Amino acid sequence: MNGRKKAVILLSGGLDSSTALAVARSEDYGIYAMSFRYGQRHSVEIESARRIATAMAVEKHLFVDFDLRTIGGSALTSELEVPKQRTVDEIDGGVPVTYVPARNTIFLSFALAWAEVLGAQDIFLGVNALDYSGYPDCRPEYIEAFERMANLATRAGVEGYMRLKIHTPLIAMTKCEIIKTGLQLGVDYSLTHSCYDPGADGLACGLCDSCLLRLKGFAEAGAPDPLSYATR
Amino acid sequence: MNGRKKAVILLSGGLDSSTALAVARSEDYGIYAMSFRYGQRHSVEIESARRIATAMAVEKHLFVDFDLRTIGGSALTSELEVPKQRTVDEIDGGVPVTYVPARNTIFLSFALAWAEVLGAQDIFLGVNALDYSGYPDCRPEYIEAFERMANLATRAGVEGYMRLKIHTPLIAMTKCEIIKTGLQLGVDYSLTHSCYDPGADGLACGLCDSCLLRLKGFAEAGAPDPLSYATR
Numbered sequence: 001m002n003g004r005k006k007a008v009i010l011l012s013g014g015l016d017s018s019t020a021l022a023v024a025r026s027e028d029y030g031i032y033a034m035s036f037r038y039g040q041r042h043s044v045e046i047e048s049a050r051r052i053a054t055a056m057a058v059e060k061h062l063f064v065d066f067d068l069r070t071i072g073g074s075a076l077t078s079e080l081e082v083p084k085q086r087t088v089d090e091i092d093g094g095v096p097v098t099y100v101p102a103r104n105t106i107f108l109s110f111a112l113a114w115a116e117v118l119g120a121q122d123i124f125l126g127v128n129a130l131d132y133s134g135y136p137d138c139r140p141e142y143i144e145a146f147e148r149m150a151n152l153a154t155r156a157g158v159e160g161y162m163r164l165k166i167h168t169p170l171i172a173m174t175k176c177e178i179i180k181t182g183l184q185l186g187v188d189y190s191l192t193h194s195c196y197d198p199g200a201d202g203l204a205c206g207l208c209d210s211c212l213l214r215l216k217g218f219a220e221a222g223a224p225d226p227l228s229y230a231t232r
Numbered sequence: 233m234n235g236r237k238k239a240v241i242l243l244s245g246g247l248d249s250s251t252a253l254a255v256a257r258s259e260d261y262g263i264y265a266m267s268f269r270y271g272q273r274h275s276v277e278i279e280s281a282r283r284i285a286t287a288m289a290v291e292k293h294l295f296v297d298f299d300l301r302t303i304g305g306s307a308l309t310s311e312l313e314v315p316k317q318r319t320v321d322e323i324d325g326g327v328p329v330t331y332v333p334a335r336n337t338i339f340l341s342f343a344l345a346w347a348e349v350l351g352a353q354d355i356f357l358g359v360n361a362l363d364y365s366g367y368p369d370c371r372p373e374y375i376e377a378f379e380r381m382a383n384l385a386t387r388a389g390v391e392g393y394m395r396l397k398i399h400t401p402l403i404a405m406t407k408c409e410i411i412k413t414g415l416q417l418g419v420d421y422s423l424t425h426s427c428y429d430p431g432a433d434g435l436a437c438g439l440c441d442s443c444l445l446r447l448k449g450f451a452e453a454g455a456p457d458p459l460s461y462a463t464r
Contacts, residue, residue, distance in 0.1 A: 073349035102345035113334035
């Protein structure tokens with residue numbers, strides 16, 4: 001690790017963040033993975049993040065705990081029903097109820113703190129502006145604005161000895177391209193998890209936006225999805 | 233409260249945030265105060281926030297818990313020694329060890345989430361660019377960059393039905409002006425707390441940057457500081 005560049009990676013254990021981690025690793029960064037227990041409905045996500053971090057041999061994996069349920073406003077942190085469809089074409093263009101208010105901003109803020117303490121100039125984030133389910137905080141203009149703010153926020157930025165860069169290697173990729181990239185880089189997608197509403201048995205529902213986009217991606221990539229689904 | 237505008241206020245229980253709260257209240261906002269237990273060394277701050285919120289009759293006071301000690305990098309969340317001086321002139325211009333990496337960015341991110349859920353367009357923050365102890369995330373250019381980012385981050389911003397504004401009513405005031413403003417608005421400064429390093433008895437040290445700036449402010453305002461100090 002001596003002298004090697006460090007990168008902080010936001011790792012949910014999903015398909016996108018796991019692929020972003022593999023991209024950072026392929027660019028020879030030492031990987032500092034950060035995951036969040038924020039009151040999300042299912043803990044499958046946490047377990048996936050742990051498995052991926054171990055499989056990818058990260059330098060350190062830090063969990064940060066807080067409870068967004070006290071703030072509310074999302075199907076992912078409440079008993080609101082997660083919408084189900086039969087095909088990707090039924091996903092409408094609006095911001096869905098699975099949107100968690102300011103989630104990426106909160107996550108990136110913690111990543112910024114850790115990056116400053118580590119002396120890391122690079123944060124990787126697996127957001128994706130194409131097959132992205134309509135979240136405002138996954139768009140390039142948002143990421144650019146966060147990066148600009150971040151460089152005014154820190155001691156490192158003010159004293160000018162560090163310039164923080166937020167990398168979004170997947171932002172312009174389709175889900176199919178993301179999967180092909182990950183397979184090339186050796187990502188074991190059987191360790192990842194994408195479903196917004198898994199069953200008590202941990203099985204992906206196969207019907208939420210996130211499952212549908214994942215299934216479509218694997219189909220287009222001509223690769224089998226190693227996950228089992230409750231409804232397929 | 234029906235129809236009244238709502239404001240989210242970051243409340244540390246210190247002199248500045250308590251005064252910012254009083255300013256928001258004087259502008260007839262319904263007040264939603266947000267405080268953080270982030271692993272700070274002393275709990276005096278939490279008690280002050282609670283007392284001020286009660287005295288000022290806020291609509292709601294929300295505590296958010298997380299632990300910045302796992303991230304580190306600050307005297308306020310570690311055993312690093314807090315610097316002590318005899319006079320304000322000895323405070324040097326650099327970023328001090330009491331700086332907590334990305335703290336205001338983390339706090340404002342949670343405030344952004346709560347504002348969106350409440351339908352509040354206004355966040356108040358008691359930062360101050362004059363007598364401010366050298367923190368990068370208290371400067372006007374930082375606040376402007378955060379506001380710009382925030383309006384790209386949320387459903388409210390993207391769908392265009394809400395424009396978030398971050399109010400920093402104290403940003404261009406001296407500590408003396410802040411105190412005069414607060415006294416006019418009826419702030420009970422005996423309930424507030426400023427010290428970075430209080431004793432086990434809860435008494436302010438009177439020697440850290442924050443105590444020195446407060447004492448100078450009261451002296452210049454020609455008002456007695458109602459707090460007791462260990463060393464004065």
